[in-house]
Amino acid sequence: MKKILSVILLFLLASLMIIGSSGTFVQFTTDREVHINVVPHDNEYLAFTCHGNYSNTIIIEKNSNTTFDALKVSNYLNSPHTVWITLSPDYSQLPADVTMWIETEDDSEIAINPQNSYIFTGNVSVGDAPAGEYEIPILMKAYWDSGDAKVSTCPLKLIITNGPSIEKTLISGEETVPANTPQEWTFRITVTNDIVERDLTIHDIIPHGFTVTAVIPSEGAYSLTPISDGTELEWNVTLNPNESAYIDVTIKTTGLSCGKHVLNEGAEIQGSNKKSESINITAICCSSCCVKKMCNIKVSSTLVRVIGFIPAPPVIFSDKPATLLNTIIIYNKGAERDIVLHQEVTSYFSVANYFSTKGSVTLQPLPNGKTLVTWRLHLNHGEWGKLILKLHTDGISVEDTTRVIVTGSIWIDGCRQKGCPTCAKVIKCHCCGCLGRNSEPGSLADMNIDDLDEGIGECEG
Secondary structure (H helix, E strand, O other): OHHHHHHHHHHHHHHHHHHHOOOOOOOOOOOOOOOOOOOOHHHOOEEEOOEOOEOEEEEEEOOEEEEEEEEEEEEOOOOOOOEEEEEEEOOOOOOOOEEEEEOOOOOOOEEEOOOOEEEEEEEEEEOOOOOEEEEEOEEEEEEEOOEEEEEEOOOEEEEEEOOOEEEEEEEEOOOEEEOOOOEEEEEEEEEEOOOOOEEEEEEEEEEOOOEEEEEEEOOOEEEEEEEOOEEEEEEEEEEOOOOEEEEEEEEEEOOOOOEEEEEEOOOEEOOOOOEOOOEEEEEEOOOOEEEEEEOOEEEEEEEEEEEOOEEEOOEEEOOOOEEEEEEEEEEEOOOOEEEEEEEEEOOOOEEEEEEEOOOEEEEEEOOOOOEEEEEEEEEOOOOEEEEEEEEEEOOOOOOOOEEEEEEOOOEEOOOOOEOOOEEEEEEOOOOHHHHHOOOOOOOHHHOOHHHHOOOOOOOOO
């Protein structure tokens, strides 16, 4: 009986389980962990190499060209398939003066075998394009026997720079000098780097007739080599980004003939189209009274030294104070006009005073130590005017008797022609008797201007 009851209970429990299993399954919720393996681009099935955010960075100067590696692509497909690759670069962001070409941009293909790589190359030419940074997006197209893909790779970066710059300046000596007198100059070559470290080689030529007496670089090494044209200077220097360096070169001559001379050629950065300006010197034949016809205007510039109130030749003594008078006479041979006349006083002298019979005079100090004198006046036909400049020096030091330029050429606005400069002789004094010959003149107001007028003579030479 107990066995029968047990069977009945087991049957009832089984029935309940069957009845419960027939209910509706509305929702099922569960959690599981998901692991995704993220690999860099150069480990992907179709891999490409990036340096930072770019496939490559190209730095190029204006007005130059270069070849470059555009993109490295590798075939790591699981199945052993050869992949055919085409690159499609987008040049729309490049300036007009930039021409770039990347391999397969013409829809040609490069085959890359399994587990192999290929480096796509390119070329870029830059004219006078704006300096700056530009991006070139690259779309990679690939296909193989069982598939194909299009992938946006890392873009190419192009940096256009102005490149290193070079300039040459005269830091001592005059650009206009008396002829046939010893002279010395010091010029400075300065190079300034751009945004990348560079090893620079600079060349310069000092012509025959000039002797190099000193070379002082701020850094780097130099050499001097005699050549058929004179002396070649070579300077090698390494510059960090945005760094500058200079080299000072001192040269001398025993004297130059009248006319224009090239002090030295333009300095050039080797392997570049960068070249500085040359420095030109004008040697003049001095005259105590010089006259020039300019646009129907006759002008004379006469220089005298005044001892007491007595005019004397413009001769001063080395390292001694002296005062000179420069008299400008202007005569209008043409129609009535307004005239603006200019003349520079060299850095040896300062303008202590001036007096004019007509018009107005202004003095303008110049950065090179000279003084620009501007005389404005109105002259009728046949009328003349006179300007006297009182010029003073605290002393000019010379090693031997020489000439110096006191006032430069006269020029008149609207007239291409120029008048002549004036010069003074500086004597190296070796005797005690020279000391008593250096008295100062009185004021211009006390002088009879007509007594100082030597007339308008003809210009020597």
